[in-house]
Amino acid sequence: MRSPLDTPVIRAVDPDERALATPFLKSLTRLIRAQDTYGMWEDKSDADLLADFIVTKEQRREIPIIGDPDPDVLWRLQIFYTCVALAIEERSGLLASSTMMMSPEGFGRVVLTTGRLVVLSKTLRDVHRFGFDTLGKLAKAGAKLVDDAIAAIEAYPDAARA
């Protein structure tokens, strides 16, 4: 039996929990749960829901990049950028729309726009291997895309509102 003293005192220091508490990952888990029509994931923790977003360097190397990307990985990619778009909307008050183009070979492009402004434009490569080393890196990557988009909106306010 574990004594109460065995549980870590400063739980917030755990990097995964800290990541899960960021606005980006909170929003991402909320988006994922919104797609849980049949309540099959109700018992899953947030960390469980995001588990497939975590792909270590070793795992990445083992994923072949031939053939079509797994539909699940495309779904994760889609929900990741939807989450970025949502965060941009929340922070800027402007509608952000997302266009994603994907070749069957796993190359593609994603474009997020508000008004006439391109707030994010990214070439996607090796989509088969889409993932992040840790939850912290996932949260950081999302937040950075949002920050960059907000900076673009501030730099070109007229085009963003056109």
Place this chain on the structure above:
Amino acid sequence: MRSPLDTPVIRAVDPDERALATPFLKSLTRLIRAQDTYGMWEDKSDADLLADFIVTKEQRREIPIIGDPDPDVLWRLQIFYTCVALAIEERSGLLASSTMMMSPEGFGRVVLTTGRLVVLSKTLRDVHRFGFDTLGKLAKAGAKLVDDAIAAIEAYPDAARA
């Protein structure tokens, strides 16, 4: 035998020929011929090459919009917007890039950008039936998209060059 008098004197009045002489349709036929790797279309006239872009109202009604759009119609859609992007580049001197997203059901979106500016954003519907009543309407539709894009670049020169 036809006497020379039977041939129309003012040939340039023929609306198809006038359309084929527009910069947009010249560019479109050039793009199509550029894809003719094996020289199979060498004997075809420009009007022949563009024939499949012409879909009359009656023909349109007969095309079912269930199932995946024909790959040929997707190819025409792609080359049409590529041609628009190319014309924008020629007139503005700015690189235009195109992102097209298509659901298997024939709904989609096309976004053309220069720098950080969205110069064209269009929702695509009933892609199965993509086509124009006449060559003149095809030329006009293309030229209008180009004109609108150029107007946007002039309105937001900084974002277009970002």
